[in-house]
Amino acid sequence: GCVVVSRRLTSIQSSFKACLSQHRDIVELGCLLYLSVPDPMGSRIFSKLKSIDFYKKIPSDLTEATLAGAWISIAAAVIMAFLFGMEFYAYLSIATETQLIVDRSASSELLKINFNVSFPALSCEFATLDVSDALGTKRMNLTKTVRKVPITLNLERVGAAIDDVKKTGPKYDEEGRFDDESNDIDVTVPLTHDNFQATLARYPIVLVNFYAPWCHWCQRLEPTWEAATKEVHDKYPEWDGRIRFAKVDCTTEVDLCRQHFIQGFPSIRVFRKGHDDIYIGGMHEHEAYTGDRTKEALVSFADNLVPSAGQPHRKHADLSSAPKSSGCNLAGFVLVKKVPGTLHFGARTDGHSFDHAWMNMSHVVHSFYFGSRPTVKKYQLLQRLHPAGLSTDWADKLHDQAFVSEHTQSTHEHYLQVVLTTVEPPSGKGGYDAYEYTAHSHTYMSDDVPSAKVTFDLSPLQVLVREARKPLYHFLTTTCAIIGGVFTVAGILDAILYQSLSMLRKKQLGKQG
Secondary structure (H helix, E strand, C coil), X not given: CHHHHHHHXXXXXXXXHHHHHHCHHHHHHHHHHHHHCXXXXXXXXXXXXXXXXXXXXXXXXXXXXXXXXXXXXXXXXXXXXXXXXXXXXXXXXXEEEXXXXXXXXXXXXXXXXXXXXXXXXXXXXXXXXXXXXXCCCEECCCCCCEEEEEECCCCCXXXXXXXXXXXXXXXXXXXXXCCCCCCCXXXXXXXXXXXXXXXXXXXXXXXXXXXXXXXXXXXXXXXXHHHHHHHHHHHCCCCCCCEEEEEEECCCCHHHHHHCCCCEECEEEEEECCCCCCEXXXXXXXXXXXXXXXXXXXXXXXXXXXXXXXXCCCCCCCEEECCCCCEEEXXXXXXXXXXXXXXXXEECCCCCEECHXXXXXXXXXXXXXXXXXXXXXXXXXXXXXXXCCCCCCCCCCCCCEEECCCCCCEEEEEEEEEEXXXXXXXXXXXXXXXXXXXXXXXXXXXXXXXXXXXXXXXXXXXXXXXXXXXXXXXXXXXXXXHHHHHHHHHHHHHHHHHHHHHHHHHHHHHHHC
C-alpha cells in the first residue's frame, strides 16, 4: 500500500510542475497583482516613519561636484583628524582635581621636623635645642633625637659625634659657707698667658678654673675653689708636685680663654701631662670637669685623680672630653603637635653664665623640612600631580642658606608658614603628604642670650590633589562635536564660495550678452 501511495504522489508532483511551466506568465502576473494591492494599515505606519527622516536624500542627478568643494572637503578631513587625535591624547592623559579643605589630620597626630644646622661659633658643650608650642608645652635640651658634631669655623668636622645625655646641674656650696674663714688670702694667683704653659709643664695634673668676675656662679664658686685649693695644696704640697689648682680670669685673658673654647663660666678644665702629645689647634687636648662644685666634691675628685698622675689615659666618671673646636653641628628631628611652635637653638645649661658679647649665633641651615622625604615613586607621583609643579626647593626653602651675625648680641629668627598638600592616586592607596612652607627671616638685637629661633605656624587648610581621568562619554561627545562642527562649517564655506562663483559667472555672461 505504501508503494502505491508513493507512486501517486510522484505523478501529482510531475503534473504540477508541468502546469507551472506552461502557465508561468499567468502566475507572475498574479504575484504582481497581489503585491500591488495596498495595505491601508502598513502604508500609514511607513508614511509616518518617513516624515521624521532627518536625512532626506537628494537624487544624485541633482548634485554637482566642484573643485573648490573637493579642496574644502580635504581640508575639513585633515582638521577633523587633527582635532580627533588631540582629543584622544587628552582622553588618555591624566588630569588633576584640586580641592581646598579643612585639615583632616587626627588631633593626636604628630608632625616630624627634620633639621641640620651648623653653628661655627657655638660650642657643643653648651649647644641645646628647646621646643615649645602654643599649648604651653616646653621640652628643654632635647637629646634623644639630636646629634651633635664638633666643627671648625670653616664647617669642617672635628672628631666623632657627641652622645649628648641630660645631666643635672652641678651642686654648689651654700652661699656664705666660708664667710667665717679669712677671705683676704688669695691662695691661687690667676694665671696669665705668660705662665700658663709653664704651669702645665711643671705639674702632671692641673685643674684650671676659667671664670669671669661678673658671673654669679663664678662668685658663688670662688670661696669654695679657694678652700678646696688650700686643702689640696696642703695635702699634696709643692715637693709632692702631682696636682695643682689654678684659675684664669677670662675678662683679662680673653685670647687664652678663647684659645681653649671657653664660652660658659665657670668652666673647670683638667690638664693631665701626656694625655695627648698631639697638638690640636695649637694646644694639648684636655678634659672638662662635669661634677659638683662643692668643696667636698672637688677635694674628693682630686684625691681620686692623683693616682692617675703618670697614667694620663685613666678614665674618670666626672671627666669628659673638652671641646676641640669652636663650633657645633646639630642634626636630627623632633616630633611636635600640629599647633604653632618654636624651635630654640642656643647656649643653655644649669650652673653656668654666658657673656652675651661673646655669643655669636651665625649659622648655616643645611636642611630644614617637615614630614618625611618621599621615595622615588612618591616623588614622581607628586611631580606629576602637583598643581604648580615642583621647584628645586619645594620642601626646603632654607636649604644651604647662611645667616651671619653682624653685631654682638644678635638673635636670628625664622618664621615659617606650613601648608599640607595631600596627593592621592586613583586607587586611593599609596598617597603622600607633602609639607611646603614659606620662610621669612630677620635679625635683631636682644638683651637676652643670643639664639636662633625657628617659629612655625601650620595652616588649618589642606590642599587635596586627586588623579582623575576623563569619562568615555565625554570623549564620545567631544568627538561627535568635532566631526559635526567641522562638517557644518565646511559646508557653509562651500556654499558661500559656490554662490559667489555662480553670481560672478552670471555677471560675466550678462556683460557678454
